[in-house]
Amino acid sequence: MKSPPFEYARAASIEEACGLLHQHGDAAKLIAGGQSLVPMMAFRLLRPSWLIDINEIAALKFVAFETDAVRMGACTRQCVVARDDILAAHVPLLRQALVFVGHTQTRNRGTVGGSLAHADPSAELPLVAQILEARLVLRARSGTRTLPAAEFFAGPMMTNLQADECLEEIHWPIWRERKTGSAFTEISRRHGDFAMVAAAAQIAVDDDGHCTRVTFGVGGAAPMPVAFPELAQSLVGHRLDKTKARAVAQEAATTLEPDSDIHASVAYRRHLAGVLVSRVLLEAYDAARSVQ
Amino acid sequence: MSEVLYSIAVEVNGTQRVGHVSARTSLVDWLREHLHLTGTHIGCEHGICGACSIMLDGEPVRSCLMYAVQADGHRIVTVEGLARPDGQLSILQDSFCEAHGLQCGYCTPGMLIAAQALLNTNPRPTEAQIRDAIGGNLCRCTGYQQIVDAIALAAKRIVGGAT
Numbered sequence: 263m264k265s266p267p268f269e270y271a272r273a274a275s276i277e278e279a280c281g282l283l284h285q286h287g288d289a290a291k292l293i294a295g296g297q298s299l300v301p302m303m304a305f306r307l308l309r310p311s312w313l314i315d316i317n318e319i320a321a322l323k324f325v326a327f328e329t330d331a332v333r334m335g336a337c338t339r340q341c342v343v344a345r346d347d348i349l350a351a352h353v354p355l356l357r358q359a360l361v362f363v364g365h366t367q368t369r370n371r372g373t374v375g376g377s378l379a380h381a382d383p384s385a386e387l388p389l390v391a392q393i394l395e396a397r398l399v400l401r402a403r404s405g406t407r408t409l410p411a412a413e414f415f416a417g418p419m420m421t422n423l424q425a426d427e428c429l430e431e432i433h434w435p436i437w438r439e440r441k442t443g444s445a446f447t448e449i450s451r452r453h454g455d456f457a458m459v460a461a462a463a464q465i466a467v468d469d470d471g472h473c474t475r476v477t478f479g480v481g482g483a484a485p486m487p488v489a490f491p492e493l494a495q496s497l498v499g500h501r502l503d504k505t506k507a508r509a510v511a512q513e514a515a516t517t518l519e520p521d522s523d524i525h526a527s528v529a530y531r532r533h534l535a536g537v538l539v540s541r542v543l544l545e546a547y548d549a550a551r552s553v554q
Numbered sequence: 555m556s557e558v559l560y561s562i563a564v565e566v567n568g569t570q571r572v573g574h575v576s577a578r579t580s581l582v583d584w585l586r587e588h589l590h591l592t593g594t595h596i597g598c599e600h601g602i603c604g605a606c607s608i609m610l611d612g613e614p615v616r617s618c619l620m621y622a623v624q625a626d627g628h629r630i631v632t633v634e635g636l637a638r639p640d641g642q643l644s645i646l647q648d649s650f651c652e653a654h655g656l657q658c659g660y661c662t663p664g665m666l667i668a669a670q671a672l673l674n675t676n677p678r679p680t681e682a683q684i685r686d687a688i689g690g691n692l693c694r695c696t697g698y699q700q701i702v703d704a705i706a707l708a709a710k711r712i713v714g715g716a717t
């Protein structure tokens with residue numbers, strides 16, 4: 263349960279981190295909060311020759327509000343995001359999801375970018391990124407590029423980050439509709455564990471209660487978090503009630519191809535997806551309607 | 555393979571400590587094996603049990619999920635740092651004795667750190683907040699109830715002005 267030997271470099275800047283990645287390539291891994299990476303190294307699932315520590319790079323820790331999006335440095339700690347009331351008012355799903363992420367001790371160290379780059383299919387923040395269509399800024403020595411979440415995630419624990427790239431920023435879209443509501447829920451064996459299935463939704467409504475914008479998705483039931491843009495679009499222009507929410511949730515659940523494991527069978531995961539999607543849709547809708 | 559050693563300087567319980575560590579030395583191993591601060595316990599060694607909780611720059615973290623080299627330049631408080639300077643137990647520690655908040659004692663350092671972190675920011679926690687604060691710490695003896703009682707007792711005594 264001890265990590266294999268490696269060499270360590272503490273990067274003072276993102277330029278230095280990218281330079282080291284360029285130099286060492288596949289032999290190096292970035293370490294941010296380390297809450298997933300360190301156990302994987304202790305289990306010898308990963309054996310990087312170099313760890314490049316980005317924890318001390320101040321430029322990777324910030325939250326900046328712009329008109330249409332919140333820009334966030336990739337090394338922003340989960341506890342900082344969970345505590346930020348202004349952020350919760352602009353992108354409420356982040357705090358709603360973080361309630362389910364680990365525990366105080368892991369959120370104090372774990373970072374938002376680390377969770378996204380780790381890309382566990384059951385993890386909460388990747389699901390939020392997927393349904394909000396977050397944009398991820400990736401930096402290499404040669405320059406930066408921006409990927410939407412849908413193109414960033416590539417499979418279970420897999421992303422399209424190249425070996426010489428560092429996730430630098432995440433842009434979380436802000437919905438400007440006055441009456442917007444959101445909800446996140448999940449089922450896990452114990453609080454703080456990875457979800458067996460998680461569901462999240464965000465809905466905007468007009469003054470008559472008709473949906474004007476809808477997004478929702480499911481985590482833990484596919485190789486990566488899934489959003490359902492067509493089904494979400496089918497709710498636009500309608501009022502949402504239990505029957506409609508259940509019907510859409512069922513339709514979403516039937517398209518999923520979850521894995522079976524010791525925690526839950528395929529049928530159970532699909533069942534959970536249907537129930538949880540229906541729940542978050544109604545909860546988000548009610549929250550949107552109750553905005554004065 | 556001879557491993558590269560890295561020099562580190564860390565403030566531990568108010569005292570500056572220096573060391574030379576291999577990169578893979580976990581923070582908890584350094585505290586226990588090199589500084590002989592064996593109050594911090596190693597349970598699962600992969601971030602599940604919480605027995606190795608310490609304060610890093612004032613916030614509780616798991617010391618098995620950090621490498622010692624990463625702590626260079628930072629400030630750490632271990633369970634040894636919770637007692638009063640004269641060695642007397644803190645109100646929180648004494649409340650664990652009073653309420654029988656420990657049995658075998660293995661989880662206790664982590665529980666104390668988690669509880670102290672809670673009380674530092676929230677002097678009047680509800681039972682739900684106490685349970686949430688120790689949610690990342692496993693205890694296999696007590697069934698948790700007495701630990702919750704102990705933390706509630708400590709909060710009451712601290713707010714009530716006990717010394």
